[in-house]
Amino acid sequence: MHNEKLQDVGEFGLIRRIQRQVGGGDHLVLGIGDDCSIQRQDNSWELLTSTDLLIEGVHFNRQWISMEELGRKSAAVNISDIAAMGGRPKSLFLGVACPGDIPVDELESFSRGFVAETNAYDAVLAGGDTCRSLGPLMISVTVQGEVESGRAIRRDGAEVGDAIYVSGTLGDSALALQQLLAGKQPNRYLLARHNTPTARVALGRRLVQEQLASSMLDVSDGILSDLGHILEASGVGAEIELARLPLSDEFRAALQQDGSLLDLALAGGEDYELLLTSPLKNLSEKTLSSVDLTRIGTICSQPGLQVKNQDGSLYRCSRGGFDHFG
Amino acid sequence: MHNEKLQDVGEFGLIRRIQRQVGGGDHLVLGIGDDCSIQRQDNSWELLTSTDLLIEGVHFNRQWISMEELGRKSAAVNISDIAAMGGRPKSLFLGVACPGDIPVDELESFSRGFVAETNAYDAVLAGGDTCRSLGPLMISVTVQGEVESGRAIRRDGAEVGDAIYVSGTLGDSALALQQLLAGKQPNRYLLARHNTPTARVALGRRLVQEQLASSMLDVSDGILSDLGHILEASGVGAEIELARLPLSDEFRAALQQDGSLLDLALAGGEDYELLLTSPLKNLSEKTLSSVDLTRIGTICSQPGLQVKNQDGSLYRCSRGGFDHFG
Known part of the structure; x- marks a missing residue:
């Protein structure tokens, strides 16, 4: 249908449409649609991965949260996806698209909060990307964790009587x-x-x-x-x-x-x-x-x-x- | 220093400051600062990961690129980081913060291009996040690949006479x-x-x-x-x-x-x-x-x-x- 708008389809409608375009891979135990994807890693452990966006004006307002708290929250909400499958977080990757008016010491507060929160869960900041934004502050976070093979707690296992x-x-x-x-x-x-x-x-x-x-x-x-x-x-x-x-x-x-x-x-x-x-x-x-x-x-x-x-x-x-x- | 601006410090200056805040982890062979991070995976292979941001008005202009091409490019430039260490790409994760004026069929063109390009390199789209943007279209991509243990080609190995x-x-x-x-x-x-x-x-x-x-x-x-x-x-x-x-x-x-x-x-x-x-x-x-x-x-x-x-x-x-x- 032409000129269909996002608000007609909704977030989950869009995700379903993308899902239909995607094939699987031998290494992929579980793809799009749960808190994390699950991939084979070795005999004992599987790799969990999840990615989140946090956009100024949509997910947060800089008036109401300090940059250090925003750093902590950005790490915690992404790590929460690993928790949601029963995994342990290992590595986080941080992307920041930054408006020019944010002073460097504020950005350092942000990354200090992000690193402190990450370390509090025994994980590390392992990579990232930074660039300029002409619009709002935009943060992307990807977390990798691991879980004992076959043990991840998924969305599809609820049974009558539970x-x-x-x-x-x-x-x-x-x-x-x-x-x-x-x-x-x-x-x-x-x-x-x-x-x-x-x-x-x-x-x-x-x-x-x-x-x-x-x-x-x-x-x-x-x-x-x-x-x-x-x-x-x-x-x-x-x-x-x-x-x-x-x-x-x-x-x-x-x-x-x-x-x-x-x-x-x-x-x-x-x-x-x-x-x-x-x-x-x-x-x-x-x-x-x-x-x-x-x-x-x-x-x-x-x-x-x-x-x-x-x-x-x-x-x-x-x-x-x-x-x-x- | 207070009120220091981003343009004074530069992209690489900011990354160096973040690097100083970050500790290592036993599982991390190489963290921030190369094309990908390297993590131990099993005895034979290491896990490569890289994340990229593509921001409208900074990295691309929708007048000059179709949404399908933009999808292809978003996957390719991220996979290029795996190529840059000699790895093979396995899984991609896609975040899209989307202005409300982009019709759904355009977004499907974008994801079609992204999936086709990903599959052309024998990788799969394994997860993602979508949300609204009040500003520009923002794309974040994270790629995971693998390389034979100890064989990743890093930035720090050039020798005199090479x-x-x-x-x-x-x-x-x-x-x-x-x-x-x-x-x-x-x-x-x-x-x-x-x-x-x-x-x-x-x-x-x-x-x-x-x-x-x-x-x-x-x-x-x-x-x-x-x-x-x-x-x-x-x-x-x-x-x-x-x-x-x-x-x-x-x-x-x-x-x-x-x-x-x-x-x-x-x-x-x-x-x-x-x-x-x-x-x-x-x-x-x-x-x-x-x-x-x-x-x-x-x-x-x-x-x-x-x-x-x-x-x-x-x-x-x-x-x-x-x-x-x-």
């Missing part, structure tokens, strides 16, 4: 962003959740080593949208119990003022928590993780995703998942 | 760009050299397999600048003979009209030919390559890079190498 878990708390980052957009200053906790998220690498590793999860991804677009990817890839449906969503004290306090904020926990985005399914009903005891795991629902055979109120009635979220072309 | 070779012809791409900038239509050959360059993968492989080269890189910023990188990394100097520069018939025809164009062959950029050093004086006979190799000079102990006229006098190039922040 419990659905999510790590940490939901909605904090989206609430901070909403406050910033409204001209309010979020409190320290919420702002940190937005500007310096944590990749759940240790939890992902534990889930792989103990083979505890049947499917997993990281929550970047909100659990409604992201759980949708698991359901689609696995050919199943799900029920989520609204009362079980893990919320921080800070988020609950805001929710008491405005009940509609609950939708930020469902469809806000940028949580970078792990969302996973498991045949086990007591997973939290098994993972010994420093971050909480909360059971929020169940995989079922009926297609679609239902969010249930405590009385069993259906909850209707006012927001869709985040689509970059929406 | 001959200097370059593949193909120089200056064609820069001449096409200069004509486009002046509002003239380049002929078909020159335009193709600018819009759809070829990565010299087969030649690079042959040089590795026969262990024929002591140092190598691909010419992206012009041979003066790029040979400078080899000299700096290897701690040597070089003499180039101007009369030996390989020039196409099309370039020679333009040169007859305007002698100053010769500087485009020295410092124009975007040739994507291989520039290499070798102890062998008859390398062309050994490589059996479909692309010509021309001997253009000699590595010497005296520091610096001298370009000599046929009468032995020094030639002075009016252009420096290309610096993205210059």
Whole structure:
């Protein structure tokens, strides 16, 4: 169709069209469509790779985040894709297209934050590219990691009856962003959740080593949208119990003022928590993780995703998942 | 120093500052500063990785290149970094930040070109990221390849007495760009050299397999600048003979009209030919390559890079190498 616009097709529609053009390769275990691609490496390990773009005015606003924090976030959100398959990150590659008005010491703050965050996950900055931008600041990050052969936790393994878990708390980052957009200053906790998220690498590793999860991804677009990817890839449906969503004290306090904020926990985005399914009903005891795991629902055979109120009635979220072309 | 600007420090100055912040890793054979990073993979092979940015208004102008050609070029210039170390490309990762005014069929043309070019080198598109751009079209590409362990041809191996070779012809791409900038239509050959360059993968492989080269890189910023990188990394100097520069018939025809164009062959950029050093004086006979190799000079102990006229006098190039922040 001629003159079809991006917003008509959507981010995932475009990705599907590109997928159709692409063939496979013998070395490629898994290509486009999961958190990372998987490639054969040697007998024991597979290579995981993921690439992310962070564009000024789309993903961040320099008014609201320091360059050092932006460096940290750029590394963490990319490493989160390795965590989402249960791998360990090894090497990061950084591309920066930079407007001429950013002073060099600011760029050094950015790379200092990027390197510090990378090293905190036992990975290294191994290469990159820099150039001038006539428009916004644009950052591209590629991460390589590794996972025991055949053990990567993909999106397509959820089975009927599996419990659905999510790590940490939901909605904090989206609430901070909403406050910033409204001209309010979020409190320290919420702002940190937005500007310096944590990749759940240790939890992902534990889930792989103990083979505890049947499917997993990281929550970047909100659990409604992201759980949708698991359901689609696995050919199943799900029920989520609204009362079980893990919320921080800070988020609950805001929710008491405005009940509609609950939708930020469902469809806000940028949580970078792990969302996973498991045949086990007591997973939290098994993972010994420093971050909480909360059971929020169940995989079922009926297609679609239902969010249930405590009385069993259906909850209707006012927001869709985040689509970059929406 | 506060408020130092990018153009004061330059692209390579910024990279050096970032390099100082970065530590190494056990798995990392070679980090920032060559065409690719090198990582241990298994006993026989090492993993090569390189990342490139292509920014509208900086690296390309959509008036002068079709989206399909842009897709081909985006893959080829990145694969050229694998060729520059003698590796074979395996997997590419593509990030596209896209302005809303580009129709979907144009984006599909772009990805069709990218996939076709990738497959032409026996590699696959293995992953990516797409998002909206409020500014220009921005493309990031990361390529992974492999090379026999310990055999990658780096920048730091040139030795005094080595001959200097370059593949193909120089200056064609820069001449096409200069004509486009002046509002003239380049002929078909020159335009193709600018819009759809070829990565010299087969030649690079042959040089590795026969262990024929002591140092190598691909010419992206012009041979003066790029040979400078080899000299700096290897701690040597070089003499180039101007009369030996390989020039196409099309370039020679333009040169007859305007002698100053010769500087485009020295410092124009975007040739994507291989520039290499070798102890062998008859390398062309050994490589059996479909692309010509021309001997253009000699590595010497005296520091610096001298370009000599046929009468032995020094030639002075009016252009420096290309610096993205210059």
